Amino acid sequence: MKILTRNIDRPNPAHIDSYLVNEGYVALPRALNEMKPEEVIDEVKFSRLRGRGGAGFPAGMKWDFASRDRRKPKYIICNADEGEPGTFKDRVLIEKDPHAILEGMAIAGYAVGAEYGFIYIRGEYPVGARILERAIAEAEKRSFLGRNILNSGFNFHIVVHRGAGAYICGEETALIESLEGKRGQSRIRPPFPVNVGYSNLPTVVNNVETLASVAPIILRGGNWYANIGTHECPGTKLYSVSGHVRNPGVYELPMGVTLRELVFEHAGGMRENRTFKAAFPGGASSACLDESELDVRLDFNSLAAVGSMLGSGAVMVLDDTADMVKVAHVLIKFFEHESCGKCTPCREGLFWVRRVLDAILEGRGTEADLDLLLDVCEGIRSTSFCGLGEASINPVVSTIKKFRHEYMAYIRGQSLAESSMEEAS
Amino acid sequence: MVRLTIDGSQIMVDGNLKVLDAAKKLGIHIPTFCDHPRLSELGACRMCLVEVEGMGKLQTACTLAVADGMVVLTDTPRVEHARKMMLEFLLINHPLECTVCDASGECTLQDFAFKYGSAETRFRGEKRVLRDHIISPLIDRNLNRCIQCKRCVRICDEIQGVTALGMSYRGAATVVGPFMDKDLDCEYCSHCIWSCPVGAITSRAMKQKVRTWELEKAEAICPFCSCGCTLLYNTRNNIVHRVTHAEGRGVNQGSLCSKGYFGYDIINHPDRITSPLVRDPEGSLRTATWDEALDTVAGRLSQILEESGGESIGGIATDRLTNEELFLFQKLFRVGFASNNIDIPSGVWSRAVLPVLEERLGVFAATNSMDELNYVNALLLIGCDITVASPIAGLKVKHAIQRGGLVTEITPKGTALSRLAKRSLVVSLGKELAFVKGLIKVVLEEGLYDEKAVGGHKRFSNLEFSVKGRDLKTIARDLDLTVDDIADTAREFASAQKASVVFGETAALQPGGQDLINALIDLMILTGKLGQEGCGLYPVITNTNFQGAVDMGVDPGRLPGHVPADSPSVRKHLEKIWKAKLPKAKGMNALEMIQAASDGSLKALYLVGVNPVASFPGGSGVTEALEKLDFLVVQELFLTETALRADVVLPAVSTAEKNGTLTSMERRIQRTQRAIEGVGHSMPDWRIFSQLGTACGKEVMKYVNAAEVLEEIAEVVPYYSGVSHRILADNGLQWPFSKEDAREIYHEGYLGTRHLLGDGLPSDKQRFAAVENWETISPDADFPMTLVLGDLLFHSGTFTRYSESLNKLASEATLFMNPQTGIGLDVPEGSAVRAISAQGEFSVRVAYAEELAPGVLFIPRHFANAPAGTLMVSTREGGTETAVVRVRVVKA
Ligand SMILES: Cc1cc2nc3c(=O)[nH]c(=O)nc-3n(C[C@H](O)[C@H](O)[C@H](O)COP(=O)(O)O)c2cc1C
Ligand code: SF4
């Protein structure tokens, strides 16, 4: 089922003419001319669309909150920071279907009463930024953006802002700080951005994929969308599949596909002669699943139920050659590097966790270190200021729980990984 | 109001509070690092975690708003574990060098680790070590001790408005420091030092000099400016080792400036004079006993009095002295020497500026309180670099700006506020008047005046007539401003509910300063901005106890309480109490005294804390005049250029070494208390005056302590009637006050009169001056430039020259000029020039400063290398301080 990826295989897909061929910019005039802002919000509520940035918050509710705040101006921010390791699905939309994002933002603007939009795009996507800028210019020329859109009296302006490479700036409040020219660090919540966002004014922050889902919902109706996927998590989802599979890539599938189906039917299965060992279903910050969990459905609720999370839908698949201690080490190094440094547990704790993993990998670990790791990780999880710290320890905790023997091998002085490498050659 | 339960105790609190505040009210201590009552919330350290019923995760008490029915637990195993964990986290990378850390003993991390931490660490391995370097001569940073609480960063930004500090890099590599880790370039207000909960930002001035727990603290009033800040002298073995702030106390509420915080090293400076000196027959100064010195002074002065009369004896005292001392000084002269020849160096303010306020408004001081500046909606700052002239008032203006107050600055020179103010208009000296008249014009033309206030004014048409001569466009063009600059300022000012005017010395002390003040008063009357909260007229006079000196009658023409010296009734009253005949004729002012010394009619001069050789107008003529005197007494802390020429030198003490009261720029009478005994054989000035008076045979000069002097002040000085230590209590009292009210309710927070003119302007004052002039300085072909003599943020008169710390921040004068001016004169930056006035000249190096108006020069007045004060032209009012001098600059 192709909703989000309906346009990407067209020649010159990013061009406005390619977009217009397939009902592009039909939803926007319909919303502007035929619907009241509340009706647009209601339609999104009917669709039960949940945010694709990681937290899965209902988009309609978020818009509703922002629309109820009477202060002006308001802002729509498209979160295109896509920083979670293993995630590359927003990039596909940005580069191949930028107008779907712009149309979604304009509709969101109309719904909540915002006249300004920002696209905060990660600095590592220079091509995407240029494509978006060109698309904005195209849309302005045809009056889909800018002043008095299609003579409706509605104004909506979009500006592209390039990030400077910090993962934390994908977190919506840190993003806003960064957009305001400050150091990218999360803010205290509440108040939430819907009331106190950019310049302390009402602001909706939505992920690229969330916004790209909007125009189809307005076009076909919320009920149509709500019937796709699972009841709690409707719609299609872009899964970024990476790792030891035959065909890594972005797959659009109805929410709730099982890990097994995704890996073995869509991504071509494991590499030759290799068997599935584990997968991180929601990027680096999710808890890993092992072989026994291949039939878990990849949606917000099902993954939460097994102690992991869907996050941005970045499925990182590992086969039997993977050394889970090294995997945990690599991932924690990422978070240690990306910790913004604001709060004590994340800043100091990740430094500590990494040092302990260093020691284990260097053969200086003890069994007590595993309990220490779990205790320190729990400290980080339960006391960190923001989601980064909270989720950062998932790869360590989940690998210790599910692959403790690999840690023990290091502690005892034998390397599982080494032995399996020997086997392979 | 909401009701919540914390550890089983219920409490009703304001719904805007945080759980931390509510717990505090219940006396429940929750440990915190990053929270600070004066700063925005951050929630970063996670030390204050508590359990809240119904919330899964632990919550930070400092950020969690109270809610009705909330149940909070601060004392559970989970909370205890979290605290242990936070401390363990913080300590893994902490250097644990308490042995050499100056914060040891008052370090929050040390205290909490002891109280809540675990005795063991589970961390093995190497600590993170960050590369560090020295960022400033006075402020030490130690990155490895930093716990990233951002209190320093926030206080520098939110309270001081400077933003000199920030955080760079991420995660465990995060470092705090100046932009790009360059040298610290800031106001040195010290906020960052004392807000740091650990020893990561410390004062280099006390580095490893003393352990904090050995220090005793004594509250006193800062001696360096008229803000009247409360501070704590930290002493050990009769040495002041540092100053600390007194959180939440006094007008400054804990804030200080660079002088207040770092200037204390003057007190125990090795060059202090520790015993009296008397010139021996061979002509050199030698040590003497107090008896000998005082007998010499009393003997010589009595002799001169007998031979030549009181008119031949004069005295000039610094307005840094306490009220008691200033009172005794004038009493000594009037009673002991029958002389009205008494003055302070800043007499020009009391003779040229305050009389304008007295005549127009009937007040002899700033009309409103400093604190009201915090809340103004519109403010006109004219010729006043308020951050420098009055640092704490400046802070309040910064806070007004943060609250959305619209500040318009009219200045010949960019200031620390230029960046923050709504508009900073660089206007050449002498043209400010045209700007103010432009405002009046807009108010009149647009009908923005206050009908009620203007209703009965007789000279309304005169005011209209006085601004007819030029249209707004011409005014704007001449000032190099836009019409909107003037019109918008006028509209904002007129429409603001709380609008005030602050003017400083470059406005008031220029040749036609009175016209400017009159025009400002016209503007305020016209717009109805007098006589209410937030609407005030503030002359900013930096000198510490200027107001006290004027109130005490250290003036050749006024008795205590601003009463003219020839007032028969008051003289009679005083004569009865003082058992002496008081001189009737007006005495000489400071400059007239120097003049009289030079022509031989003044025989003896008694200088207290003033250094005319370095700072009086007249150049070498001053030295020559002093040499002609029969007898020169200098009462001082240091052997200044002037003291070296004295016949007797009397060692006095600093504020830290004496008791007394001071009156701040907002008429606040405050107590200051002794922190250490006088250094060596030095004595408080009041005691010296008293003993000298007694030695001259005046029993009425006998006092056992300063409190006894205050009792007399309470009896004879109007506005101070009924003052006593008891009613001054904690925060002092703003005159005028009702002594009954003060006695009855002082403990309930009676603080005197916040603003004068509380009942509005008296009807006989309801008229306009309608100034005819448009300029206050007329061109002078021989001296085409105007030189502004001003203060630097880091110094106070010539007194702070003796602070080694402050000298590290600035110790030499350069002549600042706009690059355009420099190029015009063909003097490149760094080249030497001669600045020449009608009175004298000196050479100095040039520095360029973009923020100066063309043709305007600026020089700090503090330093010996360029005694700019000596260039000044004596004004007709006889002040020795003026802010503006006409000069010509030539290549040296
Ligand atoms: C550490 C961290 C990083 C995040 N990075 C991203 C990101 O790169 N892109 C994104 O869309 N959301 C990211 N989020 C989620 C955002 O905070 C926010 O929830 C999201 O943009 C909301 O959009 P949605 O409602 O459409 O999901 C991140 C959250 C955290 C805690
Ligand atoms: S959890 Fe990490 S990223 Fe988030 S505020 Fe704390 S230090 Fe910064």
Ligand code: SF4
């Ligand atoms: S001394 Fe004051 S101005 Fe300087 S960095 Fe510290 S807080 Fe900022």
Ligand code: SF4
């Ligand atoms: S230097 Fe001190 S006040 Fe500043 S962040 Fe570090 S610990 Fe906090």
Ligand code: SF4
């Ligand atoms: S010099 Fe003035 S502002 Fe500075 S601390 Fe002293 S009284 Fe306060």
Ligand code: FES
């Ligand atoms: S004091 Fe509450 S988080 Fe720092």
